[in-house]
Amino acid sequence: MGSVEAIRTYDLAKYYGNVKALDGIDLDIREGEIFTILGPNGAGKTTFLLLLATVLKPTRGTAVIKGLDIRRDSARVREIIGMSFQEPQLYWRSNALETLKFHASMYGIRGSERDRRIRYVLNRLQLERISRRRLLNLSGGQAKRIEVAKILVQRPPIAFFDEPTAMVDLDGKHIIWEEIKRLRDEGSTVLVATNEIYEAEVLSDRVAIFDRGKLVVVGGVGELKEKIPSGELVEIRFSGTYSNALEEEIRSQFRPTHIVSDKGYIAIRIPGAKKKVAEVVRYLIDRGLSIESVSIREPTLDDVFLYYTKRRISE
């Protein structure tokens, strides 16, 4: 991953009447990274991508993509980007093969190179069997895979994917994630919008959390998790006598942000738990408990979202 800037937005905003779909976003996206926009429905993710793709015009602010201003140089911006839409933009009387051929030729990809790319993508996304079937007879997940396939065939320098695996089965999701990473590895800069926490965790080099048209926080996945003070969740199973007095001792000794216990089980949340877990275990052994298992669960990006917004993404 380089650190050269591929996209920078300046106070980018879009209002629909008095709905502030996007309310002044300043972000930079680096050359060759997978940058994810994570947020609940209505956060402004699609609006952000549509502005960068020059489908919508900003109400305020602008963005520069590889030196091109989305307001002034929109035609040239469109030449270097590819956009996989949230709602598949397909010609429903056509089929997958024709759709991909047409899409490729629009971007000057022809002949054996075009055929090679299409064959590869149809095969990878398990679309071969249905490649000549009318699109209007396909399922939502199949249509979605064709929408994604267009950009995987195009291989643009800047690729946008809006909820690339919505409605796709788990197997298909993994394949799409692999192919999006391959696109990045071959040099494209990739921007993904998603409301799926796991998708953002799997894909992101960096992630920006959006909520209600605003940027909440941006950074690497690990970095964002480390920044929240709630810490990792340590779960310990044991046999032996666990008393209220012992729990009070643990509280004063380790200052957990959260502690629950049941018979033979305690769960504690401690900032920096990875470094402290051995000490906690030793402490319990010294007080006569026999430890059966210990696990540490990292916070998820949903915990990060919760910390900043006081809500869960899925709410």
Ligand SMILES: Nc1ncnc2c1ncn2[C@@H]1O[C@H](COP(=O)(O)OP(=O)(O)O)[C@@H](O)[C@H]1O
């Ligand atoms: N064409 C439109 N007219 C009016 N409001 C819109 C329009 N498109 C989006 N919105 C509103 O803008 C906000 C952001 O929408 P969107 O960008 O689609 O969010 P997301 O992709 O994160 O779900 C939502 O409140 C949505 O209802």
Ligand SMILES: [Mg+2]
């Ligand atoms: Mg959306």
